[in-house]
Amino acid sequence: MDNLIALVGNPNAGKSTFFNNACMAEEHVGNWHGVTIDSKEKLIKLDGKQIAVADLPGAYSLSPYSYEEAVTRDYLLSHKNCKIINIIDGNNLERNLFLTLELIELGFNPVLCINMANELKKNHVQIDIKNLEKMLGVKVFLINAQNKKDCKSVLNFVIYNNDICKSNFDYVKDILNWFDSLNLGLNDRKLTEYQKIKFLEQDEYVLDEFKIDNYENIAKVLESEQTANFVITQ
Amino acid sequence: MSQKLSNLKINQQGKIIFINGDIHLKRRLLELGFVLGENVKILSISPLKNSYLIAIKSYTLALRKDILENVFVEI
Numbered sequence: 581m582d583n584l585i586a587l588v589g590n591p592n593a594g595k596s597t598f599f600n601n602a603c604m605a606e607e608h609v610g611n612w613h614g615v616t617i618d619s620k621e622k623l624i625k626l627d628g629k630q631i632a633v634a635d636l637p638g639a640y641s642l643s644p645y646s647y648e649e650a651v652t653r654d655y656l657l658s659h660k661n662c663k664i665i666n667i668i669d670g671n672n673l674e675r676n677l678f679l680t681l682e683l684i685e686l687g688f689n690p691v692l693c694i695n696m697a698n699e700l701k702k703n704h705v706q707i708d709i710k711n712l713e714k715m716l717g718v719k720v721f722l723i724n725a726q727n728k729k730d731c732k733s734v735l736n737f738v739i740y741n742n743d744i745c746k747s748n749f750d751y752v753k754d755i756l757n758w759f760d761s762l763n764l765g766l767n768d769r770k771l772t773e774y775q776k777i778k779f780l781e782q783d784e785y786v787l788d789e790f791k792i793d794n795y796e797n798i799a800k801v802l803e804s805e806q807t808a809n810f811v812i813t814q
Numbered sequence: 815m816s817q818k819l820s821n822l823k824i825n826q827q828g829k830i831i832f833i834n835g836d837i838h839l840k841r842r843l844l845e846l847g848f849v850l851g852e853n854v855k856i857l858s859i860s861p862l863k864n865s866y867l868i869a870i871k872s873y874t875l876a877l878r879k880d881i882l883e884n885v886f887v888e889i
């Protein structure tokens with residue numbers, strides 16, 4: 581499927597609302613955590629094009645602590661060319677942007693939708709969209725997911741614009757360069773950027789996948805690098 | 815002087831200066847907003863004194879005491 585679009589975001593950001601309005605499905609929308617437990621996909625036609633939209637379970641990060649987060653992580657990793665719409669709650673920007681940054685850092689190229697525009701307006705909150713786009717290097721929309729028009733225009737943008745993400749954070753480059761300079765004995769494994777970063781975070785999934793059994797030795801190398809802990813934890 | 819976050823009095827403000835524990839705990843706390851330099855305070859403590867309601871950034875979180883013992887703050 582060329583046009584596969586995945587909705588990603590924290591619980592309660594408005595993913596299912598967006599999904600329903602964009603796809604006009606009859607799926608239940610709830611206002612408590614974890615209503616979407618497994619991913620739901622819907623085939624729709626937009627402008628004569630067939631596209632599939634997936635409503636993924638809520639996630640705070642891609643290092644899963646719950647079943648829902650694991651479903652989302654696995655979906656993104658197994659659908660390499662899917663386009664990502666990251667829906668975030670505008671009332672809770674700082675909290676929600678954590679996942680956004682992680683998506684960008686890991687090279688997922690999201691299009692960002694700041695949701696709850698109606699509430700922001702009511703509370704007289706203005707978000708500097710242009711500046712946010714410049715800082716993050718991704719396309720940013722301010723939307724009301726309850727509004728069909730808003731949802732459709734985001735879908736249209738995503739379908740007709742490829743490679744929209746121009747992000748390359750210097751610190752991500754620094755970390756990747758630093759990783760490459762370490763003598764970890766992994767050079768022949770051709771790790772992706774995602775795997776390198778998750779490797780440094782000692783992500784069990786990545787360590788498992790690569791059957792890295794001598795992590796103890798590698799950990800020693802990492803520890804001996806004074807900056808290791810600093811870079812990874814800050 | 816630094817002390818464990820779990821030792822703060824209710825409504826006493828502290829600033830995070832150090833986080834202890836393995837990388838997974840550090841990462842999760844970071845995801846929850848526990849960044850060095852961030853201000854935190856305890857809003858309330860459960861009757862059995864094993865979980866704490868914490869105010870950090872613009873939200874509140876309920877966390878177990880043993881987790882908060884890894885967060886060091888300066889008053």
Ligand SMILES: Nc1nc2c(ncn2[C@@H]2O[C@H](COP(=O)(O)OP(=O)(O)O)[C@@H](O)[C@H]2O)c(=O)[nH]1
Nearest residue numbers: 591592593594595596597610611696724725726
């Ligand atoms: N005011 C307002 N509420 C919204 C908007 N989008 C979603 N909601 C509400 O936010 C709650 C969570 O939405 P939901 O779509 O279930 O979030 P999900 O967990 O990300 O799938 C629901 O009660 C929605 O009705 C919006 O744009 N404005």
Ligand SMILES: [Mg+2]
Nearest residue numbers: 595596615616
């Ligand atoms: Mg949902």
